[in-house]
Amino acid sequence: AIAAERGGIEIYVPPAPAADHWLSRLVGHARALAIGEHLTCGIGGARVEVPLGNHGHQAQARRQERQGCLTPELAGMLQAAIGHDASAPRDIAAGAGMPRLWHWAAFPSFTPQAELGPDGHPQPGGFLPRLPLPRRMWAGGALSFEGDLRIGEPLRLRSEILKVSEKEGAAGPMAFVTVGHVVEGDGGGRVTEEQDIVYLGIPQSFRPPKPVPPPGPLDFEEHVVADEVRLFRFSAATFNAHRIHYDLRYAR
Numbered sequence: 001a002i003a004a005e006r007g008g009i010e011i012y013v014p015p016a017p018a019a020d021h022w023l024s025r026l027v028g029h030a031r032a033l034a035i036g037e038h039l040t041c042g043i044g045g046a047r048v049e050v051p052l053g054n055h056g057h058q059a060q061a062r063r064q065e066r067q068g069c070l071t072p073e074l075a076g077m078l079q080a081a082i083g084h085d086a087s088a089p090r091d092i093a094a095g096a097g098m099p100r101l102w103h104w105a106a107f108p109s110f111t112p113q114a115e116l117g118p119d120g121h122p123q124p125g126g127f128l129p130r131l132p133l134p135r136r137m138w139a140g141g142a143l144s145f146e147g148d149l150r151i152g153e154p155l156r157l158r159s160e161i162l163k164v165s166e167k168e169g170a171a172g173p174m175a176f177v178t179v180g181h182v183v184e185g186d187g188g189g190r191v192t193e194e195q196d197i198v199y200l201g202i203p204q205s206f207r208p209p210k211p212v213p214p215p216g217p218l219d220f221e222e223h224v225v226a227d228e229v230r231l232f233r234f235s236a237a238t239f240n241a242h243r244i245h246y247d248l249r250y251a252r
Contacts, residue, residue, distance in 0.1 A: 002026065011166045012173070015040040016183045022173075042089055045168065063160040064127050068107035070098055074237065075151050078105050081233035084224045094152030103149055103183050103191055107157050108239035119250075120241035129164060131175050133199035137244070139176065141195040149189035162194065175199040 002023075017023045017032040039046040058228040070078075075092040090099060111122040124130045149155065163178040183194040191205075228246055235245040243250040 012045055012167070012168050013039050014045045027238040033228075046133055055220050062127055062129070063158070066157045066159075067105050068155045068157055069153065070102055070149075070151050070155070072151055074105050077104065077233070077237040078102055081230060081237045084222070086222050094150075096151045098149040098189075100145060101143075103155065105238045106155050106183075110239075116241060120243040120247075127159070127161075128177060128179075128197070129161070131164075131166075131177075131199045133173065133175055133201055135200040135202055137198055137200070138226075139196040139198040142195060143191060143193045145189075145191055147189040148187070149183065149185040149191065150187050153185045153187055156184045170201065172201050 013023065013036055014021070016035050017029070017036050019029045021032060023035065026032075027035070054197075072092055075098075076141050079090055079092055109122060115123055117123045119135065120160070121136055122128075124136065128136075139159055159181050161177065162180045164175065166173065166175045168174075175198070177197045179195045179197065181191075181195060183191040183193070228248060232246040235241065
């Protein structure tokens with residue numbers, strides 16, 4: 001049962017799972033307590049990678065390939081959305097070099113309205129694994145660039161689930177899904193990216209994160225207002241319906 005539910009995922013098992021813990025709900029509280037005691041010897045928690053089950057979601061085996069293109073029209077929308085008074089003018093005609101990170105607008109997901117979750121994100125269970133945590137956000141990532149992608153050229157995207165792990169944080173249980181992406185253009189440009197996605201519960205009330213001082217020393221500094229209008233236009237250019245981009249009440 002555990003392999004079918006969590007196959008391919010690194011899970012966190014506390015020494016004494018509570019009655020409402022997912023493991024207790026899956027195998028019963030008594031068995032969950034026995035598993036916790038066996039794995040942790042009653043001291044701290046344990047991280048265990050569950051083998052892939054025959055009928056599990058096999059998250060790490062998931063791959064997908066897509067075709068895309070950053071057309072001059074999409075590039076113009078993106079430039080208008082993120083441009084500001086200090087922005088340098090950019091050539092967005094077909095064949096021009098694509099600015100770094102603009103490939104994020106080249107592969108919009110045409111998810112039907114009925115398949116969006118309450119937060120505006122596509123419901124999990126397709127490419128991304130379905131985990132028992134309803135809130136999903138981009139936590140971070142790393143990118144490398146080889147050559148230049150071009151505006152208007154055909155692009156190929158290969159994506160795969162690299163790792164799924166569950167953890168316990170100060171705000172409760174969370175899960176991290178690492179997705180690997182490779183984008184290639186006909187002209188030889190290539191972007192390699194790892195994207196970390198965090199799954200969280202829904203908090204009872206909004207608690208702002210602790211302020212983090214900017215890194216220093218800075219080579220340059222620009223002040224750009226990221227208001228609701230700019231975020232809405234960026235969401236339109238990337239076809240991203242996540243409500244934290246444009247719904248201030250929801251984000252709070």
